[in-house]
Amino acid sequence: MLNETHDPHLRSWVASANLDGTDFPIQNLPHGVFRRRGETQFRGGIAIGDQILDMSAASATDVFSGLAAQIAKLAGAATLNDLMAAGPAPWSALRLALSRSLREGSDAREKLLPCLVTQADAEFALPAVIGDFTDFFTSWHHMINAGKVLAPPGAPPLPNFKWLPMAYHGRSSSIEISGAPLHRPVGQTRIPGETEITFGPSRWLDHEVELGLFVGPGNARGIPITVDEAEDHLFGLCLLNDWSARDIQAWESMPLGPFLAKNFLTTISPWIVTMEALAPYRAPLQRSADDPSAFSYLNPSHGTDRLALDITLEAWLEPVGGAAQKFSRSNYQDAYWAPSQLIAHHTRNGCNLRAGDLLGTGTQSGNRDGEKGSMLETSEGGKRPLPLPNGDTRSFLEDGDTLTVRGHCERPGFARIGFGECKGSILPAISI
Ligand code: CA
Numbered sequence: 070m071l072n073e074t075h076d077p078h079l080r081s082w083v084a085s086a087n088l089d090g091t092d093f094p095i096q097n098l099p100h101g102v103f104r105r106r107g108e109t110q111f112r113g114g115i116a117i118g119d120q121i122l123d124m125s126a127a128s129a130t131d132v133f134s135g136l137a138a139q140i141a142k143l144a145g146a147a148t149l150n151d152l153m154a155a156g157p158a159p160w161s162a163l164r165l166a167l168s169r170s171l172r173e174g175s176d177a178r179e180k181l182l183p184c185l186v187t188q189a190d191a192e193f194a195l196p197a198v199i200g201d202f203t204d205f206f207t208s209w210h211h212m213i214n215a216g217k218v219l220a221p222p223g224a225p226p227l228p229n230f231k232w233l234p235m236a237y238h239g240r241s242s243s244i245e246i247s248g249a250p251l252h253r254p255v256g257q258t259r260i261p262g263e264t265e266i267t268f269g270p271s272r273w274l275d276h277e278v279e280l281g282l283f284v285g286p287g288n289a290r291g292i293p294i295t296v297d298e299a300e301d302h303l304f305g306l307c308l309l310n311d312w313s314a315r316d317i318q319a320w321e322s323m324p325l326g327p328f329l330a331k332n333f334l335t336t337i338s339p340w341i342v343t344m345e346a347l348a349p350y351r352a353p354l355q356r357s358a359d360d361p362s363a364f365s366y367l368n369p370s371h372g373t374d375r376l377a378l379d380i381t382l383e384a385w386l387e388p389v390g391g392a393a394q395k396f397s398r399s400n401y402q403d404a405y406w407a408p409s410q411l412i413a414h415h416t417r418n419g420c421n422l423r424a425g426d427l428l429g430t431g432t433q434s435g436n437r438d439g440e441k442g443s444m445l446e447t448s449e450g451g452k453r454p455l456p457l458p459n460g461d462t463r464s465f466l467e468d469g470d471t472l473t474v475r476g477h478c479e480r481p482g483f484a485r486i487g488f489g490e491c492k493g494s495i496l497p498a499i500s501i
Contacts, residue, residue: 070348074098074168077484081171082178083185085118092340092477092487093118098167099340099488100149100305103191111147111194116340116489117171119188126184132177137166149196149341153285153304154424157345160285160304164345193246193339196307197283197425202239202335204279204311204429205411206230207404211434214441218450219261219319231360233367234406234414236431239311240332244427247338247491251312253468253498254333258316261450266320270498273315273451274466277432278384278442278474280401281309281337282408283425290421296369299409300344302422306380306408308338308474308491309429315445315465337427338474338491346486350478351375352402366417367410376407380488382433382476384442389469391459396472397447399433399440468497 073079074096080087081095093099093116103121104111112125125145127133133141140163143152152160170177206212212230229235253270260273285304288294294302311331318330354373362368369376380401387393406414411428432442441447444465448454454462466472472495476488 072165074164074345075349075483077482079168080173081117082173082175083118083120083171085120088118090485091118092489094484094486095168095171096484097342097346097486098164099342099346100144100152100196101339101341102147102149102194102196103186103339105186105190106192113145113147113149113152114186115144115167116188120185121188121191122167122171122181123184123186127181130180130184132170132180133166136162141166148198148425150198150425153197153283154287156286157301160343161345164343195244195246195337196339196341199241199244199425199427200423201426202241202244202429203236203415203426204239204431205234205236205406206431207234207406207411208432208434208442209405210403210436210440211432211442211446213436214434214446215443218445219315231405234411236415237326239335239429241427243332244335244337247336247493249334249336249493250496251334251493252496254314254317254329255498256314256317256329257320258314259320260316261319271314271316272465273445274495275313275315275444276384276466276472276474277311277313278382278397278399279309279311279432280380280382280430280476281307282411282428282430283307283341284422284428285424287423287426288416288421291419293416293419294412294422296367296409296413297371299412302412303344303408305341305343306347307341308476308488310336310472310474310491310493311429311432312336312493313443335429336491336493338489340489342486342488347378347478349483350379350480352377352379354407355403366413369409376409377402377404378408379480380476380478382442382474385473385475386457386463387471387473388457388459388461388467391457391461393473394458396455397439397441399435399442401430401433403435404430404433466495468495470495
């Protein structure tokens with residue numbers, strides 16, 4: 070699992086990749102799709118420090134050879150679906166070639182230097198054509214916290230939560246890249262606990278701190294992906310904010326689940342951190358003795374000691390004219406279901422996944438204050454508004470607010486790697 074690309078002592082000839090706290094040291098090498106501002110053509114790139122290695126330009130040099138050269142071309146395309154479909158051995162060959170050519174002292178420096186684009190001069194596009202989007206519900210604490218507001222008083226935890234990874238099929242047309250504008254959605258609303266049904270702009274507009282999982286090679290319909298094989302079908306992870314209008318959700322969701330409460334926009338970060346880059350940050354899947362034992366199709370033969378991922382997730386809220394404040398900090402290793410179990414469950418009935426499909430992890434929350442990945446949970450449905458440094462308070466998002474999701478991994482003996490950011494600002498409702 071670990072190899073020379075994870076060596077924490079590696080340094081890059083791209084100086085900004087060696088700075089403390091950078092999200093993109095040479096041990097990360099995430100994929101994205103970008104263009105320089107003012108250009109028309111998007112292409113694939115790799116984040117390194119505060120730069121992007123233009124993979125379209127880099128693959129036209131003679132720096133890469135063999136399998137890595139073939140795959141470098143796919144990594145430079147305007148959509149990364151073909152790269153995602155290629156599978157772990159080609160991905161790994163490219164990562165090794167990139168790591169060696171971006172290292173301090175590499176002969177490739179002279180040829181790759183002209184292929185660098187400053188991230189601050191770039192704009193980003195969705196990294197793949199996303200055919201389907203499925204959003205899971207994997208955080209026990211999110212279920213409990215949200216249930217206190219949305220479920221009838223005294224309702225027990227959902228009985229199926231610990232038996233199967235729950236999900237709803239989302240909408241791919243309204244997934245956009247970080248920075249996409251968001252007008253407050255309008256719809257039929259009911260505030261939980263109230264009886265009045267109204268029509269108008271949502272008053273309970275919320276965010277959800279999630280990770281997005283990009284599917285690699287797909288499966289033929291009728292042929293499930295086993296839990297042991299599942300990570301070979303997982304390209305990598307990005308940040309995801311599943312914007313949610315809670316007052317629309319509370320009124321419309323029974324019995325078929327969320328519809329207009331969530332399909333107006335889902336925002337993802339530009340960079341996809343590969344599963345190989347995440348290898349040092351594996352964590353045990355957390356279970357208690359009284360949890361039901363998983364059916365075998367959800368239970369990997371190699372055990373669950375390294376099934377989860379230790380990824381710190383943060384949400385930051387910045388009001389108009391105010392300073393950004395950390396709103397929550399949670400960790401993906403607290404999720405009840407791991408990525409490979411989501412894929413095994415999704416396909417167990419014969420459902421086919423395709424390269425570039427996106428799976429959301431669901432909101433990631435802990436059980437303590439400060440660990441709640443949505444405002445619904447933090448404010449307990451408006452009962453405990455969060456004080457802001459400017460003296461204001463927030464129960465839900467207000468017009469002008471900017472919400473940013475960030476994520477990173479750190480572990481003693483390894484480099485810190487990050488995910489960049491997933492950002493959105495709230496614009497007033499459009500009146501029609
Ligand atoms: Ca969600």
